[in-house]
Amino acid sequence: MQVKTQAGFNRSKNRNYKRISNRGASVEKKRTRDQLSSILKRMGVSIIFPRDSKIYGEREPAKYIYNIISGAVRSYKLLDDGRRQINAFYVAGDVFGLETGARHRFSAEAIITSSVLVVKRSALTAVSAREIDVANELWTLTAHGLERVQNLMMTLGRKNAQERVASFLLEMAGRGSDKNTIELPMSRRDIADYLGLTVETVSRTFTQLENNAVIALPSSRRVVLRNHNALNLLNA
Amino acid sequence: MQVKTQAGFNRSKNRNYKRISNRGASVEKKRTRDQLSSILKRMGVSIIFPRDSKIYGEREPAKYIYNIISGAVRSYKLLDDGRRQINAFYVAGDVFGLETGARHRFSAEAIITSSVLVVKRSALTAVSAREIDVANELWTLTAHGLERVQNLMMTLGRKNAQERVASFLLEMAGRGSDKNTIELPMSRRDIADYLGLTVETVSRTFTQLENNAVIALPSSRRVVLRNHNALNLLNA
DNA sequence: CGACGACTTGACGTGTTTCAAACGAGGTGG
DNA sequence: CCACCTCGTTTGAAACACGTCAAGTCGTCG
Numbered sequence: 210m211q212v213k214t215q216a217g218f219n220r221s222k223n224r225n226y227k228r229i230s231n232r233g234a235s236v237e238k239k240r241t242r243d244q245l246s247s248i249l250k251r252m253g254v255s256i257i258f259p260r261d262s263k264i265y266g267e268r269e270p271a272k273y274i275y276n277i278i279s280g281a282v283r284s285y286k287l288l289d290d291g292r293r294q295i296n297a298f299y300v301a302g303d304v305f306g307l308e309t310g311a312r313h314r315f316s317a318e319a320i321i322t323s324s325v326l327v328v329k330r331s332a333l334t335a336v337s338a339r340e341i342d343v344a345n346e347l348w349t350l351t352a353h354g355l356e357r358v359q360n361l362m363m364t365l366g367r368k369n370a371q372e373r374v375a376s377f378l379l380e381m382a383g384r385g386s387d388k389n390t391i392e393l394p395m396s397r398r399d400i401a402d403y404l405g406l407t408v409e410t411v412s413r414t415f416t417q418l419e420n421n422a423v424i425a426l427p428s429s430r431r432v433v434l435r436n437h438n439a440l441n442l443l444n445a
Numbered sequence: 446m447q448v449k450t451q452a453g454f455n456r457s458k459n460r461n462y463k464r465i466s467n468r469g470a471s472v473e474k475k476r477t478r479d480q481l482s483s484i485l486k487r488m489g490v491s492i493i494f495p496r497d498s499k500i501y502g503e504r505e506p507a508k509y510i511y512n513i514i515s516g517a518v519r520s521y522k523l524l525d526d527g528r529r530q531i532n533a534f535y536v537a538g539d540v541f542g543l544e545t546g547a548r549h550r551f552s553a554e555a556i557i558t559s560s561v562l563v564v565k566r567s568a569l570t571a572v573s574a575r576e577i578d579v580a581n582e583l584w585t586l587t588a589h590g591l592e593r594v595q596n597l598m599m600t601l602g603r604k605n606a607q608e609r610v611a612s613f614l615l616e617m618a619g620r621g622s623d624k625n626t627i628e629l630p631m632s633r634r635d636i637a638d639y640l641g642l643t644v645e646t647v648s649r650t651f652t653q654l655e656n657n658a659v660i661a662l663p664s665s666r667r668v669v670l671r672n673h674n675a676l677n678l679l680n681a
Numbered sequence: 682c683g684a685c686g687a688c689t690t691g692a693c694g695t696g697t698t699t700c701a702a703a704c705g706a707g708g709t710g711g
Numbered sequence: 712c713c714a715c716c717t718c719g720t721t722t723g724a725a726a727c728a729c730g731t732c733a734a735g736t737c738g739t740c741g
Contacts, residue, residue: 286599288681294602296595309588314595338577348584352545355591359532359550362594363522365601366530366641370729397688405602407730412689429688429737445524606697633720643698648721664706665720682741689736697728704721711714 245346248336249276249304253326258282258319264306267316271308273327277301280323281394284315285402295403296358298395300384304350320394365405368445373404374414375443378424382434391432481582484572485512485540489562494518494555500542503552507544509563513537516559517630520551521638531639532594534631536620540586556630601641604681609640610650611679614660618670627668 253276258264264275267286275282282299296315299305306317307330319325337344364376377400381391393400401411415432418424423440425433434440489512494500500511503522511518518535532551535541542553543566555561573580600612613636617627629636637647651668654660659676661669670676 286595288599288603290681292603292681294599296598309585314592341574341577341580344577344580344584348580348587349545351584351587351591355587355594356550358591358594358598359522362532362598362601363524363530365598366638367524367528402602408688409690409731410729413729416689445526445528644720645699645722646697649697652721684741685739687736687738689734691734692732694731695728696730697726699726700724702721702723704719706719707717709714709716711712 243346244340244343245304245350246276248333248343249274249326249328252332253328256325256327258323258325260319260322262319264317264319264325265313267313269313270311271306271313272330273306274304274330274333275306275317276304276326276328278324278326280325281320282317282323282325283320283395283399283403284317286315293402294405295399296361297354298381298399298403300394307347307350307354309351320399361403370404370406370410370414371417372443372445373406374400374411374418375423375440377404378432378434379440379444381432389434391434393430393432397429479582480576480579481540481586482512484569484579485510485562485564488568489564492561492563494559494561496555496558498555500553500555500561501549503549505549506547507542507549508566509542510540510566510569511542511553512540512562512564514560514562516561517556518553518559518561519556519631519635519639520553522551529638530641531635532597533590534617534635534639536630543583543586543590545587556635597639606640606642606646606650607653608679608681609642610636610647610654611659611676613640614668614670615676615680617668625670627670629666629668633665 255278258280264282265271265273277299279301282303282305283295284297284299284305285293285295287293297305298320306313308314333343333347337347360376364373368376378391381393382388385391395403397408397411400406401408404411406414415424415426419426421439423434423436425435427433491514494516500518501507501509513535515537518539518541519531520533520535520541521529521531523529533541534556542549544550569579569583573583596612600609604612614627617629618624621627631639633644633647633651636642637644640647642650651660651662655662657675659670659672661671663669
């Protein structure tokens, strides 16, 4: 884990997190909006994580919060016998590793070489104890994580292979700048462990979608969406 | 939906929600601990929801927060073709319906006749805007919901039928007072839609576990855990 | 150019679903 | 008090989607 000592050259799109209304508070500074990412930029240290390197492990003390500058990260849990469930892929702009408990409940690894802003959690909670807006942003961040996982839950519990892959592709397309061409940083195995399938089934489903002219596969890691309608139908 | 106008006779065990430490805040009132449930009791109105009645629907404005006094509730999402995924069962003491966005992202129904404290969300957010401890409790509540769903995700993505049912039984046992005998308020269909299986598979798995002397089934809705060890092994 | 790992494809096996029927407990009416 | 209906549950048999095992292909990098 190489350390780049200078911090705060964050060049990625930082999504503006919605805030809940706080009517009822009388003397309230309304100026703030997305303070969090500026705090992260100010307090964070940028670190480079090489491909497949561990960022943190399940059950380890959750002392830091992470904000991706560039690259991609997978977060996962393992069963005793090695079965893996990936619960999220994070890309540039995403914040991860935020916990309310003392320890991380997942492991996190860089999928490709990634530049990540690392922020002391204690520093952040100190701010949020004073600034209600920051506290709300943290809450909203957790709530967004919850939303994502709840959607995944639907996928894992009730969708077939085609529908799962379609959901995945639409989710990935919703992140990149080009809504039609997706560059996948992760392997088929990662996708399989995200969607509750096997590598073989994922691969077969990709070629099936290609044969049906729903997608094109210029290369195995590049997907072109050719028929959004069909994908949306599959997404149910 | 019958209304019982008098509020605040909450007689159920209210779990004490863990709070994150807020070191760094200088002038801090440390007195509070689980203010939330007392606020709910104070501000809530008790309502009786009959069996199978709707409490709120997906996409409806999230104007209220709910705290179960007695009974049981299921929260779920539907796909267009009617496939259902239950994301949580709530029992006495549980809080549900808390959102950071404007609308509910799930539907909620009473599984059996249930008495529920209903609290205006605006009232609660007004308090949390002033009281950082309350804000933290709300955050922690969301975080606990996230934990639960993340565990379910593992179950749905990577476990077989026996393991899913074992997880379910252990989860349910962890709630009731008697850790060995479980009274199930929900049907086999509900369990199936929670575990991503069909009714038939759930039923078969129950009898299979009974034949292996892991559980006993005095009646279809009453389960006796006879071999915790075996269940824990299945739980992985 | 050769080797390694990721991906694809094929053939076969199996756990879960599907379709169908029987069972059983609870409630109603005669 | 019993016959009857209903609905949740169980059980059976057959179909199928996905998993498993195995062999190939492709791309990348030394």
